[in-house]
Structure formats: C-alpha cells, structure tokens
Amino acid sequence: MTSRTEPETEGRVYNVGGQDWDEVVAAADEAGDRPGDERLIVNMGPQHPSTHGVLRLVLTLDAETVTELRPVIGYLHTGIEKNMEFRTWTQGVTFCTRMDYLSPLFNETAFCLATEQLLGITDRIPERATVIRVLMMELNRISSHLMAIATFGLELGATTVLLNGLREREKVLDLFELITGLRMNHAYIRPGGVSQDLPSGAIERIREFVGLMPALLGDMRKLLDANPVYLARTKNIAYLDLAGCMTLGVTGPVLRSTGLPWDLRKSQPYCGYETYEFDVPVQDTCDAYGRYLVRMDEMDQSLRIIAQCADRLAGHRQADNRVMVADAKIGWPAQLALGPDGLGNSPDHIKHIMGQSMEALIHHFKLVTEGFRVPAGQVYAAIESPRGELGCHAVSDGGTRPYRIHFRDPSFTNLQALPAMCEGGMVADVIAAVASTDPVMGGVDR
Amino acid sequence: MTSEQPPDQAAAPADEAAVAGRERLSEQVARTGMFGTETTGDTSGYGGLMIRRPPALSSPRPYGSYFDDLADELGTSLEQAGLAFGDAIERVVADRGELTFHVRREHLTTVAGRLRDDPALAFELCTGVSGVHYPADSGRELHAVYHLVSLTRNRRLRLEVSVPDSDPHVPTMVRVYPTCDWHERETWDFFGLIFDGHPALTRIEMPDDWKGHPQRKDYPLGGIPVEYRGATVPPPDERRAYE
Amino acid sequence: MGLEEKLPSGILLTTVEKVAGYARKSSVWPATFGLACCAMELISTGGPRHDLARFGMERASNTPRQADLMIVAGRVSQKMAPVLRQIYDQMAEPKWVISMGVCASSGGMFNNYAIVQGVDHIVPVDIYLPGCPPRPEMLLDSILKLHDKIQNMKLGVHREHQIEELERARLRRLPLVAGLGGQPGGSGQEVAR
Numbered sequence: 046m047t048s049r050t051e052p053e054t055e056g057r058v059y060n061v062g063g064q065d066w067d068e069v070v071a072a073a074d075e076a077g078d079r080p081g082d083e084r085l086i087v088n089m090g091p092q093h094p095s096t097h098g099v100l101r102l103v104l105t106l107d108a109e110t111v112t113e114l115r116p117v118i119g120y121l122h123t124g125i126e127k128n129m130e131f132r133t134w135t136q137g138v139t140f141c142t143r144m145d146y147l148s149p150l151f152n153e154t155a156f157c158l159a160t161e162q163l164l165g166i167t168d169r170i171p172e173r174a175t176v177i178r179v180l181m182m183e184l185n186r187i188s189s190h191l192m193a194i195a196t197f198g199l200e201l202g203a204t205t206v207l208l209n210g211l212r213e214r215e216k217v218l219d220l221f222e223l224i225t226g227l228r229m230n231h232a233y234i235r236p237g238g239v240s241q242d243l244p245s246g247a248i249e250r251i252r253e254f255v256g257l258m259p260a261l262l263g264d265m266r267k268l269l270d271a272n273p274v275y276l277a278r279t280k281n282i283a284y285l286d287l288a289g290c291m292t293l294g295v296t297g298p299v300l301r302s303t304g305l306p307w308d309l310r311k312s313q314p315y316c317g318y319e320t321y322e323f324d325v326p327v328q329d330t331c332d333a334y335g336r337y338l339v340r341m342d343e344m345d346q347s348l349r350i351i352a353q354c355a356d357r358l359a360g361h362r363q364a365d366n367r368v369m370v371a372d373a374k375i376g377w378p379a380q381l382a383l384g385p386d387g388l389g390n391s392p393d394h395i396k397h398i399m400g401q402s403m404e405a406l407i408h409h410f411k412l413v414t415e416g417f418r419v420p421a422g423q424v425y426a427a428i429e430s431p432r433g434e435l436g437c438h439a440v441s442d443g444g445t446r447p448y449r450i451h452f453r454d455p456s457f458t459n460l461q462a463l464p465a466m467c468e469g470g471m472v473a474d475v476i477a478a479v480a481s482t483d484p485v486m487g488g489v490d491r
Numbered sequence: 492m493t494s495e496q497p498p499d500q501a502a503a504p505a506d507e508a509a510v511a512g513r514e515r516l517s518e519q520v521a522r523t524g525m526f527g528t529e530t531t532g533d534t535s536g537y538g539g540l541m542i543r544r545p546p547a548l549s550s551p552r553p554y555g556s557y558f559d560d561l562a563d564e565l566g567t568s569l570e571q572a573g574l575a576f577g578d579a580i581e582r583v584v585a586d587r588g589e590l591t592f593h594v595r596r597e598h599l600t601t602v603a604g605r606l607r608d609d610p611a612l613a614f615e616l617c618t619g620v621s622g623v624h625y626p627a628d629s630g631r632e633l634h635a636v637y638h639l640v641s642l643t644r645n646r647r648l649r650l651e652v653s654v655p656d657s658d659p660h661v662p663t664m665v666r667v668y669p670t671c672d673w674h675e676r677e678t679w680d681f682f683g684l685i686f687d688g689h690p691a692l693t694r695i696e697m698p699d700d701w702k703g704h705p706q707r708k709d710y711p712l713g714g715i716p717v718e719y720r721g722a723t724v725p726p727p728d729e730r731r732a733y734e
Numbered sequence: 735m736g737l738e739e740k741l742p743s744g745i746l747l748t749t750v751e752k753v754a755g756y757a758r759k760s761s762v763w764p765a766t767f768g769l770a771c772c773a774m775e776l777i778s779t780g781g782p783r784h785d786l787a788r789f790g791m792e793r794a795s796n797t798p799r800q801a802d803l804m805i806v807a808g809r810v811s812q813k814m815a816p817v818l819r820q821i822y823d824q825m826a827e828p829k830w831v832i833s834m835g836v837c838a839s840s841g842g843m844f845n846n847y848a849i850v851q852g853v854d855h856i857v858p859v860d861i862y863l864p865g866c867p868p869r870p871e872m873l874l875d876s877i878l879k880l881h882d883k884i885q886n887m888k889l890g891v892h893r894e895h896q897i898e899e900l901e902r903a904r905l906r907r908l909p910l911v912a913g914l915g916g917q918p919g920g921s922g923q924e925v926a927r
Contacts, residue, residue: 091817092767094796099769099814119696120814121770124713124848127706131727139843146771162587192774211781218778229771229867291615294670305642312645415733422586425638425649427618438621438636445733449706451621453638458619461673487770490696490811697848698813705847713847717840726845 084112087472091120095200095476098486100460102475109471114464118457121490129450133416134160135377137447139232141437144452145488146229147192150185151430152488153234154178155452158315159426159439160236163419164375171367173358174238175317180251180354181224181233182316182428183347187258188217189431190340194265197337197480201278206268213261216254223247236417237376238369243358251355255348262344269337279333283466283478286331293462297433297455298343299482302328302335309429316428321350333481340483343431373408375417416445425453432456432483454488519627547582554585557646561590564612568605574598591649596661599652603667606639606648614639614648617668620675622682624707632656633684637664637671654684663688681706738889747890755885758802758828762877762884765801765825766794767818769808772835772867776807784870789877798824803880804857805873809837810850822857830884832861832876835868842866 089095089102099120105113125144129137141156142149161167195210218228224247225233225240233240269275285295287303300307308325310318326342328335369376378394398406411417421443427436433455440449459482466478520541553559562583566576579598584591594602606614616639623634631653639648652661663686664671675686676695683704686692694701703710714726724730738754741747768776780786780794795801798821810818822831833853836842839862841851853859860883863876888896 091814092821098773120811120817121809122696122811122813122848123809123844124705124846127712128727128844128846131712143771146774165587208782211778212783215778215781215783228869229774292669294616294618294668307642424587424589425647434618436618436638438638440623449623453619453621457673458670461670714845715851717845
C-alpha cells in the first residue's frame with residue numbers, strides 16, 4: 046500500500062490493493078500519520094436533559110471514546126451553609142432540607158441528629174418521634190430511588206420507566222402530604238423530635254401503600270431486569286471496584302454494588318435502626334446494572350422497615366405519644382392544631398400561653414425570638430442517605446445560632462468518581478454512568 | 492477545663508476558681524453585646540457584654556470507649572515512623588462521643604498515612620475536609636477538619652489542623668486520601684486555605700473569577716433589603732439578632 | 735411572518751390575532767430549565783397524574799432553538815446566570831418565561847451572595863409562580879394563565895399601541911414606599927416588553 050499527499054485532495058490518499066482491512070489500518074498506523082487522531086472537546090453543558098441537573102461535563106473525545114472527563118460543578122451553589130449561620134438551630138432545618146432535594150428528610154435528620162448530639166439530648170428524644178423519623182426516612186428512600194430509576198430510564202430513552210416511576214412516587218408524595226403537609230422540602234423533622242404527630246388515618250394509608258407497592262415494583266422489574274436493551278446499556282458499564290470506591294471515598298449503592306455490605310444503618314446505627322429487621326442488599330458486579338439491582342432491593346427492604354414502623358406506631362398507647370422532647374426550653378410546641386382558617390396560630394395554644402401558664406409564655410417567647418442555646422463544641426453526625434453517607438459537621442460556639450455547619454454530601458464525593466468510571470468508555474456510557482451514580486446537584490453544590 | 496495544676500495542691504478551692512477566672516479573663520474577646528448587630532438603638536445595656544472565647548480544651552485520660560486504644564495504637568505507629576505522639580498531636584479532645592486529634596500541620600500527612608496504612612488502625616475512608624474560620628482565635632484562625640472512618644474496625648475519628656490567617660497553608664491530603672481532592676478545592680474556595688501540593692487548587696463552587704472566600708466570617712452574607720407591603724426588611728446579616 | 739405587521743387595525747387583524755394566538759398557545763414546547771427542587775415538581779407535572787401532555791407540552795424541547803417557553807424552575811446561582819441568559823437568547827421569538835418558584839421569582843429564602851434575586855434581573859418574565867416548590871396544580875394554573883396571555887397577545891399595530899399605553903401607565907405609577915424609586919413615576923426602568 047502506498048500513500049502520498051496530493052494538494053488537490055483532502056488529507057493523505059491511501060492506495061488499497063486487495064488487502065484485508067486490518068492490514069490497511071495497521072499500515073496506516075505505522076505510517077505514523079493518523080489524520081483521524083483528533084481530539085474533540087465537547088461540552089455537555091449545565092443545561093442538558095441527561096445530566097441529572099446542572100452538571101457540566103467537559104469531555105475530550107477520540108471518536109466515540111472518552112479520553113478525559115472533567116465535571117464542573119457549582120452551578121447550583123446556594124450558600125446554604127453560610128445562610129444557616131444567620132438563623133436559629135430550628136430554622137436551620139428549613140434551609141438544609143433544600144440541599145439534596147430528592148431526600149429532604151435525610152438532610153433534616155442529619156442536621157437534627159447533630160444538633161441533638163451537641164445538646165446532649167439524644168437519649169431523651171421520645172420513642173414515637175424516633176419511629177416516625179425512621180418511617181419518613183424510609184419513605185423518602187423509596188421516593189428517591191424511584192426517581193433515580195425513573196430518570197435513569199428517561200435518560201436511556203425508556204420513557205415508560207419514567208412514567209411508572211413517577212406514578213409510584215406520587216403515592217409516596219401523597220403520604221408525605223398527609224403527614225407533613227408538603228410534598229417536598231418538609232421541615233418536618235426538627236431538633237428534639239418531629240413537628241407534629243401522624244394524623245388519624247395515616248397508619249391505614251401507610252399499610253395500604255405497603256400492600257400495593259410490591260406488585261408495582263414487580264412491574265418495574267419486569268420491564269427492566271431482563272430487558273436485553275437495558276442489560277446491554279448497563280452491564281459492565283461504569284465499572285468502579287472496591288479499591289476505587291475506597292480511594293475516592295464513594296459510599297452508598299455504588300459501594301454496595303462492589304460487594305461490600307457497608308451501610309451505616311447496620312454498622313453505626315442511629316435512630317434505633319438496630320431494632321428493625323432488614324437486610325443490606327449487595328451485588329458484586331461493580332457496574333451500573335449492579336447499582337440498579339441494589340436500589341430495587343433497597344426499596345423492598347425499606348417497605349419491610351415501613352411495615353414494622355407502622356406496627357410500632359399503631360401499638361403506642363395514648364400515654365407515650367409525645368413527639369417532641371419533654372424539655373420545654375428546647376422543644377418547640379408540637380401537636381399544635383391549625384387555626385380556624387387552616388393556617389397559623391392555634392387558638393388553644395394561645396389561650397394556654399396567654400392565660401394559663403407563664404412559663405409556657407416565656408418558653409414560647411424565648412424559643413421564637415432567640416431559639417435554644419446549644420453548648421459549645423463540634424459534632425459529626427452521619428446517616429445513610431439514598432446516595433451514601435450524609436454527614437453533618439456542626440460547630441457551636443454556645444449561642445443560639447450555628448457557628449458553622451458543613452454537610453458532607455454523598456453526591457459531591459460520588460461525582461468525583463465519575464472520571465474513573467467513564468474515561469476509556471464510550472460517550473453514551475457517560476450518561477449511564479452519571480445516572481447510576483445518581484447525583485443530586487443540590488447536594489453537590491449546596 | 493484545661494489540665495493546668497494550681498500552684499498549691501493543698502490550697503482552698505477558691506484559689507482554683509480564682510486561677511480559672513484569671514485564665515478566662517485573659518482569653519480574647521470573641522463577641523461583644525447581646526444583639527449581634529448595632530443597627531438599632533440599644534438601650535438595654537446588654538451592648539456592653541463581652542463574651543470571651545472558650546479556652547482550648549484538652550481531655551484528660553481515660554478518654555472512654557475505644558478512644559484510649561486508638562490513641563495508644565496511633566502512638567505506637569507514629570513511634571515506628573520516628574515521630575513522638577506529643578510532637579505530632581498537640582491536643583486530644585474526647586467530647587460528646589467523638590474523638591478529635593488536633594494535629595500540627597507539618598505532621599499531618601504522616602499521621603494520616605499511619606492511620607490509613609497501619610492494620611491496627613485501618614482508617615480506609617476519609618469523608619472529606621471541612622473548613623472553619625475562627626476570627627477571634629488569633630494565630631489559629633483557620634481550621635481544617637478531616638473525618639476518618641475505619642470500616643474494618645467500625646470507628647470514627649476527627650483530625651483538626653489550625654493555621655493562622657497570615658500563613659494559611661496546609662499540606663494536601665490528596666496523596667493519602669485522594670477523595671480529598673474536591674473537598675480541598677471547596678475549602679480553598681470558601682475559606683482561602685491553601686493546600687500545598689494539591690494538583691489543581693482552583694475554585695469549584697463559585698465562578699472562576701470570584702473574588703473573596705465566601706464562608707469566612709469577615710465575608711458578608713451579601714443579601715439585599717426586601718421591599719414587602721410598604722416596608723423594607725433588611726437582609727439576614729443586618730437584622731437585629733438575639734444571640 | 736410579517737403579514738400581521740402589514741395589516742391595518744381592524745377586524746382582519748383581530749381575526750389573525752385570534753388564530754395566531756390559538757395556534758401558538760396550543761403548541762407550546764417548553765425548554766425546561768430545571769435547576770433544583772422545583773424541577774422535581776416540574777417533572778412530576780409531566781408525570782402521569784398531573785399530565786402536561788394534555789397541552790402537548792410534555793415534549794420538552796431540549797434544544798432552545800425549537801422551544802417557546804422557558805420554565806425557570808429553581809434557584810439561579812451567580813455561576814448559572816450567564817448560561818440562563820445564553821439559553822434565553824438562543825430561543826426564537828415568540829418566547830415566554832415562567833419563573834417557577836420563589837427562588838426564580840425573587841431569590842426566595844436565599845437572600846445571599848450566591849443566588850440571583852429573581853431571574854427578572856436577567857430575562858423578562860411573563861408569569862411569576864410562587865411556591866417552595868409550587869405544586870404541580872399550581873404550575874398547571876400558571877400555564878393556563880400563560881395560555882390566556884398568549885391567546886390574547888396583540889400583533890402589529892395593535893401591539894404598538896398596547897406598548898405605548900403600558901409605558902405611559904408605568905411612568906405614571908407611584909412607588910409603594912415613599913422615598914424609594916426617585917422618579918415621580920416610580921422606578922422608571924420598567925418598560926413594556
């Protein structure tokens with residue numbers, strides 16, 4: 046085979062004389078000059094349908110292969126941590142709940158556990174409040190995983206999965222609305238307990254939900270588990286083994302898909318998780334398909350926990366149904382009925398503080414204007430959110446406001462692992478990799 | 492309380508209190524006044540309050556739970572590396588069920604390396620760096636806090652490094668725990684802590700050309716006054732605060 | 735088109751307005767700018783229960799070139815603002831903007847250095863939708879209001895008259911708080927789109 050560059054034609058001209066294509070390509074390689082060896086830099090910009098939010102990926106491509114991937118974040122940075130320094134500890138819940146917006150109750154719990162540890166009241170939180178916290182967290186885990194799988198399907202082009210996932214998720218959001226009043230960003234879990242008890246009829250609705258879900262999850266599995274297109278797009282894609290996970294600090298379903306059953310609910314239990322019966326799902330394929338299976342199994346386990354929570358809550362007698370810590374200097378009055386117009390002040394509470402109890406009035410005044418004081422010190426409270434270890438590093442200087450709050454968000458750390466998962470693979474696999482990591486940009490950027 | 496012995500062991504407790512009181516008064520003033528800001532006329536007299544910063548704690552032995560074993564194992568491991576425990580670690584605080592080693596910055600990577608590699612310690616996972624700014628703590632304003640997890644031994648540990656504002660350099664942990672890469676970038680972005688040896692210490696959350704380090708205490712919150720129904724509400728950092 | 739600019743004011747122009755308005759409002763393609771929590775409610779609005787497909791709007795145009803409506807759903811940070819403006823500029827006329835949620839409308843609860851206090855600092859907004867986040871039903875309501883607005887949009891000469899009237903009204907408007915907005919007509923920077 047000969048080659049020459051002629052000025053009239055584009056690039057080199059190779060004369061092919063009946064060899065195999067492999068030989069042609071090998072000879073061209075050897076010729077040293079590969080005109081196809083161009084690196085293309087592509088920007089999957091912050092506004093993109095498949096990047097799970099405002100994530101910018103700068104890809105260096107060599108044909109279809111990704112040679113370099115640089116994630117650029119910060120497009121959703123809200124300054125939540127600094128804003129919390131100017132609000133009381135109770136008001137901080139309303140801020141931190143909007144960080145990782147797919148799992149707001151987890152953010153609230155991490156912050157409240159840190160606050161309670163600083164206050165030293167961890168063992169005085171009423172049991173009913175703890176059980177409700179577990180119930181809400183597991184419901185949130187289900188809704189977060191459903192959204193993860195739904196958007197995973199959407200990004201791979203399987204819109205049926207999106208609609209199925211959203212339909213199931215609406216059931217969870219209905220439960221949230223019934224119990225907390227809001228579908229998202231609830232500010233329900235507060236330092237000291239939860240803001241209100243379950244309304245009547247909630248346990249029946251929860252049990253109904255637990256009865257319905259296995260069949261619906263089974264439908265989703267029928268769509269995906271053995272689907273050849275899905276398998277082709279997720280098996281052996283986005284490989285990250287245990288060593289990689291440990292070096293890059295990755296936790297959550299990504300870590301459990303490598304074969305290590307590390308789950309903070311089992312290893313370092315909080316909120317009474319050691320008293321519930323559930324398993325930690327583990328796969329050992331280290332790929333996107335393994336993570337999908339881990340998430341589906343986790344939803345089944347969450348349903349088990351929710352059923353146990355519902356049983357416990359139904360079994361509580363009237364006497365032990367406090368949902369806020371008994372210390373009136375810390376506990377915001379829970380169990381407040383709504384005013385006659387459906388909003389705002391409860392007339393009974395006003396009558397109590399204005400007419401019946403001076404202490405209650407003083408407590409109310411101090412709690413609303415100042416908030417409670419938290420002794421100086423620092424604490425790191427970690428919980429297992431749907432994406433991994435969510436930690437809250439809280440520093441108090443003895444005042445009514447946090448001195449410094451830092452959230453160790455799992456998505457922030459898991460996104461760091463993205464280049465390790467994608468470089469060397471194809472462009473289309475980047476989408477699958479991002480979706481299998483399930484980052485939520487609100488948590489990444491805070 | 493600090494582990495300082497009163498000069499005369501047989502003296503009455505009043506002397507200990509006096510010593511503690513003198514100690515307290517010699518600490519720097521962290522905050523003045525009760526209401527945080529000075530925008531509105533404050534006739535309460537609480538404006539004259541001077542709140543001093545708390546003294547640097549150091550917990551005495553025994554620390555409790557697994558902390559003593561951990562400190563001993565680390566001491567042995569550091570000796571093997573030729574470093575004395577007291578040289579590397581200036582203070583140990585065991586508080587609220589958590590252990591903190593305050594590490595001197597020059598020995599940070601050695602300590603972290605031993606914590607990771609020694610099989611008796613086995614702290615495989617670092618969950619990241621957090622920065623804290625204590626402007627009242629002159630000479631030690633910026634703190635970098637690392638949280639470590641040992642999966643095999645199911646333990647947690649905190650390492651804290653303090654550096655002054657005038658020389659905000661901390662050696663990078665990226666060689667020991669690569670996960671600290673983005674965390675260190677974030678801490679640089681928000682606090683101005685410079686991690687020496689980091690491969691690419693650039694802004695990560697703020698725009699690349701942002702000036703200033705937003706989460707420092709001397710950086711304003713940056714809000715605007717809000718007009719609502721005929722009145723103006725000042726931004727959160729300029730309102731009267733009850734602290 | 736250009737046709738509507740040439741027509742004189744009268745029954746012909748109003749008929750063209752009605753037809754064009756009906757066509758435009760029935761074929762809105764959103765360029766969803768889903769940023770944060772509001773994006774989750776936006777996706778839920780496209781889901782099976784609150785069905786955006788009833789308007790034909792479930793087909794979100796991921797390229798701004800083919801989009802009509804930009805729903806800014808979520809908080810816009812300082813880093814994201816230029817991107818927002820660039821996407822808006824890439825959209826072809828006629829285009830509308832719904833700022834969904836309080837963070838997009840006014841900065842919301844995040845009154846700080848990192849968040850743009852209202853996307854109307856960057857792009858002109860047609861419908862402000864409060865809520866944190868607004869329920870899907872609220873978003874549907876805002877879309878219906880936008881459809882009304884699109885249906886009743888005036889063209890050609892009528893539009894020019896309307897713009898003049900709006901400008902005059904804004905210049906006459908008094909400020910809410912005396913002393914704010916120095917000009918006698920209040921904040922004179924407001925101009926009709």
